[in-house]
Amino acid sequence: MSEDLAILGGDRAITADSAEQWQRPVDKEKEAVCALIDEGYLSGAATGVPKAFEDRFRDYIGCEYVLTTSHGHTALASGFFAAGLGAGDEFITPAIGYIGSYAGALHMGATPVFCEIEADTLLMDPDDVAGRITPKTRVISPIHSSGRVCEMDLLLSLAEKHDLVVVEDAAHAHGSEWDGKRIGNVGHIACFSMQGTTPGGKPVSGGEAGIVATNDRELYERALIYCHLHRSGAVDELTNPVYSELDPQLLGWKWRAHPLAMAIGLISLENLPYRLDHFATNRESLSGG
Numbered sequence: 001m002s003e004d005l006a007i008l009g010g011d012r013a014i015t016a017d018s019a020e021q022w023q024r025p026v027d028k029e030k031e032a033v034c035a036l037i038d039e040g041y042l043s044g045a046a047t048g049v050p051k052a053f054e055d056r057f058r059d060y061i062g063c064e065y066v067l068t069t070s071h072g073h074t075a076l077a078s079g080f081f082a083a084g085l086g087a088g089d090e091f092i093t094p095a096i097g098y099i100g101s102y103a104g105a106l107h108m109g110a111t112p113v114f115c116e117i118e119a120d121t122l123l124m125d126p127d128d129v130a131g132r133i134t135p136k137t138r139v140i141s142p143i144h145s146s147g148r149v150c151e152m153d154l155l156l157s158l159a160e161k162h163d164l165v166v167v168e169d170a171a172h173a174h175g176s177e178w179d180g181k182r183i184g185n186v187g188h189i190a191c192f193s194m195q196g197t198t199p200g201g202k203p204v205s206g207g208e209a210g211i212v213a214t215n216d217r218e219l220y221e222r223a224l225i226y227c228h229l230h231r232s233g234a235v236d237e238l239t240n241p242v243y244s245e246l247d248p249q250l251l252g253w254k255w256r257a258h259p260l261a262m263a264i265g266l267i268s269l270e271n272l273p274y275r276l277d278h279f280a281t282n283r284e285s286l287s288g289g
């Protein structure tokens with residue numbers, strides 16, 4: 001091997017091919033998008049491709065209810081509304097976060113209470129959360145990030161003790177697990193982003209979109225009435241008699257996902273297990289264990 005650095009014309013010290021081996025299935029995406037354009041299905045929810053995405057994501061997560069939205073932050077806003085958050089209430093969220101994590105709560109007039117993060121995981125510190133709960137607290141909003149999941153058992157037991165709702169920012173946590181269960185099937189209500197393109201964007205991406213997942217029927221119905229104006233069959237989905245007066249206009253926001261995003265999201269969801277498996281293998285080889 002020559003003495004010169006490769007950049008100066010010498011031999012490469014590392015000869016392994018580091019190029020991304022997995023190729024994004026762009027042709028498949030084009031086919032799915034063009035099929036919707038040909039069909040003229042460019043608006044709608046709870047039917048066709050958007051319904052197929054909701055059903056498939058629900059089955060993948062293993063939870064009871066899934067609602068797709070326009071973005072991750074609108075999924076979170078719907079989660080906060082579902083939790084009953086309103087003016088004068090406090091919600092606890094980590095000091096390192098993102099404006100989209102809690103903008104919806106701010107617009108509802110709620111006050112953020114920022115908590116510490118753990119030095120080793122950079123995730124919400126449950127002990128610090130405990131010290132910040134007041135009679136005004138209504139919601140704890142953990143942010144799962146960097147492939148790590150917050151201490152859900154501790155956060156859920158705090159929520160139970162103080163009658164709070166845990167609204168998870170799961171923007172980056174599609175397929176992440178806590179105690180053998182996928183996020184969306186663990187806490188009260190989890191909100192995912194689908195922003196970006198696979199593999200650089202969110203783990204399941206479709207350009208722009210979001211997802212609400214929950215096992216709680218009441219939280220699902222509240223999210224639905226908040227953000228799914230004119231969803232097909234929405235009124236028939238409402239079982240709570242309190243909502244029996246609502247017509248398909250519900251509460252007026254139309255924050256449903258675009259069908260084209262759902263078509264691309266279905267393809268991204270299909271190859272998620274492969275990508276997660278490779279992330280895990282690469283992480284283990286880098287961390288040496």
Ligand SMILES: Cc1ncc(COP(=O)(O)O)c(C=O)c1O
Nearest residue numbers: 071072073098100101171193195
């Ligand atoms: C941690 C976190 N929360 C929420 C969001 C909001 O998602 P969206 O961009 O889909 O509104 C993002 C987006 O990047 C995020 O990184």
